[in-house]
Amino acid sequence: MRDEEFKALAESLEKFELTESEKKKIPGSFISLPSGETHYELKGEGEAVVLVHGFATPYYIYDKIFDFLLSKGYKVLRYDLLGRGYSERVKKKYTPQLFASQLKELTDALLPEGSFYLFGTSMGGSIVTAYAANDPERVKKLFLLAPAGMKFSPPAYMRAANIPVVGELMFKTIGGKVLIRNSCSELIYSKDEADDYMRKFADSSKYKGFLRGTLSSLRNTLMKWDDCIPNYEKVAENKTPVCIIWGTGDKTMPFYQSEQMKEILKDCSFYTFDGSGHIFLYDEGERTCEVIEKEMNA
8 A cells, every 4th residue: 555545544543423424325234222323234044143343343354254154045244343343432441241232232133033153253252252151042153263352461552552541642643553554464365455454444443433442442351351251161161162263373362372262162163274364254264264164064
């Protein structure tokens, strides 16, 4: 991407309000929930699948998996977490419990009957396990893609962002630019798609409240593994079927965390993608979908 275009994308950060007139320009649908207005897409027939994204990149991270599942005859729901994408920037603490409430309210409204396959990538892993811990009868199988929630050694920027005032200053001055630039930094095999990926990321981050939501999510979900681990333990106790996929080259959620996760989820199906980065579900869509199809038919 040319420097001029990146500069324009960075300058558009949080310049707009997510008004009713703006929403009319956005593909997908909106629904008012007790936790906050949620942007979503629901298509297809057949068995239901719900896709939950992670820390910053909204639901387009599932583009390839979404299309694949539709082609296989599933009914697929994906949505933007509160505070990012085109969902409401609520003024609350962005905890696993808040996100699990959003997930429950959305699925109760749109998929009120039966169970469904539930996917969570990165921070989405902490969200879907918080949901599954309390509503196990609704979850047919959990798919965890490089999930957050285990204890790890946070990089320096996360530790700094966790400090009151310092974090706010960081996000206000450089946080947005870094998030836009790094959104596609772990694309390894699809580098030709990096510019388009970054443009999509920047388009949703141009609405005010994005930085507040991501900072709060970092502090109250990503850095609160002591709140997340009990949900993984409850998933194991409930004997919910789990499939985990993780790339050994993951720089965002380092692969070493998988050892602790496998200790908790002893009966999981575990797949290692040698050399793959954090967003393999987008970067290596075909390879990821092969595993998904195998596990859904198991």
